[in-house]
Amino acid sequence: MLSRTPAGRWRLTERLAALGVDRVVLLALPAAAVIGLLFIYPFLYGLGLSFQPRQGGGILANYLGFFNDGYERSTISKTLRLALPAALLNVAVSVPIAHKLRQPVRGKRLLTTVLILPVTLGTVLVAQGLIRYFGPAGWFNQALVALGLVDAPLSLTNNYIGVFASLIITGFPLSMLLILGHASGIDPDVERAAATLGAGPTRRFWTVSFPLMLPGITIALVLAFVAAFAVFPSAVMVGNPSGSTRVISIAAYQAAFERFDYSMASTIAMIMAAVELAVIGVVLGARSRLYRGATSGGKG
Amino acid sequence: MADALAGRPAGVPRPRLTFSPSGWLLAAVMAFFVVNVVALVVSVLFNSFASSWFATPIPSGWTTRWYRFAATTFQLSDVLVVTAQVGAAVVAISLVVGAPAAYVLARRTFPFKRALLLLFLLPMLVPPITYGIPLATALYKFNLAGSLRGVILANLVPALPFVILVLTPFIEQIDENVERAARMCGASTWRVFSRVLAPLCIPGLLAAGLMVLVRVLAMFELTFLTAGPGDQTLVVALYYSVFAAGIRPAQAIDAMAVVYMLTTFVPLLIALRFVNPTQMVVRLKREAAA
Structure with a gap:
């Protein structure tokens, strides 16, 4: 029952209840507080800290220092050179395979189980395994030599190739499972209808399936890029952390935990976040120019 | 099905x-x-x-001597105890805090609901190393980092949103009439939760808990940034074993890697009994398609 206060106005709780806010909604507060305190606050704190350089010299001194120092600035292009090709390759290979597997087929569960393994093992273990497996005496090089493809073992670790391989091993299953999860939800009748109307497999893929898969592909591309852009352990373990794979996360880590310049470290973290958001913006912007619509028929 | x-x-x-x-x-x-x-x-x-x-x-x-070597050189038993403590604490806290939030998101519409959803999605869109550095800095400021508490707090950031996103669709598919019936019979909110919803939610809670556990075990960056010398989890100890001063035999490091794989596979295999592998990666499709 709604009741009025003597002044003739609705009680605050009743006005809130009319909007759908009651005591039950308060149950979400602890979770919101945890994320607010441990994610939003540190981010804002880091943003503020990045404008308070340790050496002084104006609020933008850290940002100017980063962009004027060629060694530090080059970490952005080094990271992009690893992350963009890795993300694009992971997604480009996942799309046709996910399309092939979108309907229930035998062995799908086994394949997805195998794919989840590298994702759960994480980059540290994959990098640790690559040191042996991709090393000069490892099975990969042994196989190449035995097959007569190369004369001497290739150098595949402690360089760009090692890090790129680790990004494929952990990144491909992630994009594949994301796109597959989305593609499995697409109503197969839509494609059957196109086939009834005489569209061949190629035309069905490009004009029916692919546009319907696009939301999943976009999210997979964004997450694959973000994960690859933040590459850290494998860039140190199977890369060349002072040269070709000195990615931006290494620069941020060194500023914080080797030079103890938390202000500069926060600056680099903010630059990292800004580059990520810029690429996400480009991907989502390109996506919004293409088809938007329901993926699961209109049967409701 | x-x-x-x-x-x-x-x-x-x-x-x-x-x-x-x-x-x-x-x-x-x-x-x-x-x-x-x-x-x-x-x-x-x-x-x-x-x-x-x-x-x-x-x-x-x-x-088998590399396993004995790894156990003594890398203090494997201490590391395993810390890993178990961190895993148990993060799973427990994220379930206790996350489940009520998932309930609210599943059952209610209210102003700023989309903003709240965005708040829970953000930590999954920003990679751990990016927010981990400001987070570690802030935790050091309050003397929380460099300890077990700091590691647990940092690991809550990705775990809590994950629990919420897994449990929300699960609670959505529980018939709301069951709750109404309990209320009709005079049950208080607390009794509805403890006697009606919680038992119905057990499969979802179990799956979410196991998936969070797998993620905590593999979470390198946040633990690496916030752990002191005595509270490394297994994955961080593995990383240090590759880089620590002194020459370590590669076999001993691989022995440690095998121990790490086993601890990760056990909860993973149990989790796979409840969920499809495609559900173990981020569930963003609904929100993304909207």
Whole structure:
């Protein structure tokens, strides 16, 4: 029952209840507080800290220092050179395979189980395994030599190739499972209808399936890029952390935990976040120019 | 159930994959990937039992001494205790805090609901190393980092949103009339939660908890940034074992890697009994499609 206060106005709780806010909604507060305190606050704190350089010299001194120092600035292009090709390759290979597997087929569960393994093992273990497996005496090089493809073992670790391989091993299953999860939800009748109307497999893929898969592909591309852009352990373990794979996360880590310049470290973290958001913006912007619509028929 | 959804009568086998030339190419790519991943894991396993292994297909001799070596050199028992403590604490806290929030998101509409959803999605869109550095800095400011508390707090950031996103659709599919009936019979909110919803939610809570556990075990960056010397989890200890001063035999490091794999596989295999592998990666499709 709604009741009025003597002044003739609705009680605050009743006005809130009319909007759908009651005591039950308060149950979400602890979770919101945890994320607010441990994610939003540190981010804002880091943003503020990045404008308070340790050496002084104006609020933008850290940002100017980063962009004027060629060694530090080059970490952005080094990271992009690893992350963009890795993300694009992971997604480009996942799309046709996910399309092939979108309907229930035998062995799908086994394949997805195998794919989840590298994702759960994480980059540290994959990098640790690559040191042996991709090393000069490892099975990969042994196989190449035995097959007569190369004369001497290739150098595949402690360089760009090692890090790129680790990004494929952990990144491909992630994009594949994301796109597959989305593609499995697409109503197969839509494609059957196109086939009834005489569209061949190629035309069905490009004009029916692919546009319907696009939301999943976009999210997979964004997450694959973000994960690859933040590459850290494998860039140190199977890369060349002072040269070709000195990615931006290494620069941020060194500023914080080797030079103890938390202000500069926060600056680099903010630059990292800004580059990520810029690429996400480009991907989502390109996506919004293409088809938007329901993926699961209109049967409701 | 998947068969029923696909409109196929029970008992009819699933169709085999039919291979066109492009299909064979895709199968070859997939096979190449799977073979390499399996070979990578097996080569770590072989090396951990190898007395020595140079450029030969298999090691020249087998031994278990690297496991004893790793156990003493890397203080493996301490590391395992810390890993168990961190895992248990993060799972417990994220379930206790996350489940009520998931309930609210599943059952209610209220102003700023989309903003709240965005707040829970953000930590999954920003990679851990990016927010981990400001987070570690802030935790050091309050003297929370460099301790077990700091590691647990930092690991809550990705775990809590994950629990919420897994549990929300799960609670949505529980019939709301069950709750109404309980209320009609005079149950208080607390009794509805503890006697009606909680038992119905157990499969969802179990799946979410196991998936969070797998993620905590593999979460390198946040633990690495916030752990002091005495509270490294297994994955961080593995990283340090590669870089710590002094020459360590590669086999001992691989022995540690095998222990890490085993601790990760146990909850993973249990989790796979409850959930489909495609559900273990981020569930963003609904929100993204909207």
